[in-house]
Amino acid sequence: MYIATNQETCDKIGEVLASQADKPQNIRIFIAGMGCSGPSFGLGLDNVNDEDLTEVINGVNFVLEKSVYDTVGEIKVEWVGNGYSVQPVTPAPSACGSCTSCG
Template structure:
């Protein structure tokens, strides 16, 4: 399940104002210091995607990833989007510097 809050839907609507609406993909961002995280980008639908529609905008996510990450909550607060999911953090570190993490 993907949930999109009202503030997030409003920001997406403003982004697409005067533009053609494209599906928004939720995908697994490369694991960094804090472990795996989700990100968003414009993309095309694939047969392997789950599709959720809010305010005429399609949010798409690979079905296998959705099963592991569900529920996915998309919110907008302050200056950016926040994606929360059921993904479990892996590893971790005590600090990151110059792209290098230490545990």
Template sequence: MINVTKPAQEQVRMYFEGKEITPIRIFLNSAGCGGPSLAMALDEKKDTDAVFTFDEVEYIMDQNLLEKAGPVDIDFAGTGFRLESALKPAAGCKGCSGGTCGS
């Protein structure tokens, strides 16, 4: 399941003001030392996507990724969006410095 807070919905609606509304994809941005993280981008729906609609905007995510991520919460606070899920940091990383992980 994807949950979008009212503040996040308002920011998305302001972005689309005067524009054609297109789906917003939630995707795996990285799985490095800091652990996996999710990001958002405009995209087209695929047959393998789960689709959730909030305030006439479709939020799409690959079903397999959604199963791994668990519920995804999208919020807007301060100056940006925050995506939270059950994805955990990569095991074995003891810290990152200068773009590399300690072992």
């Protein structure tokens, strides 16, 4: 598994982990929904399961279900000043035009 991120993002996540010491200390990347431009992702504190892949970067343990990784590939997690941007490193092709909400 490969997670693209940077030190600033890991520092911000570390602040969240420190403030939630009574919660699991793993950052799960998950698909939060699907739209015309592909999946949207979320982050959450969670335990590691048997079907998960993990990667530790700058002290942060990122967790991703193997089936999600098999579907979307490498993920980029980045602090963007007021939250986190989570997206595939290689964006999925747009499905626009295949549903009625685009037009």
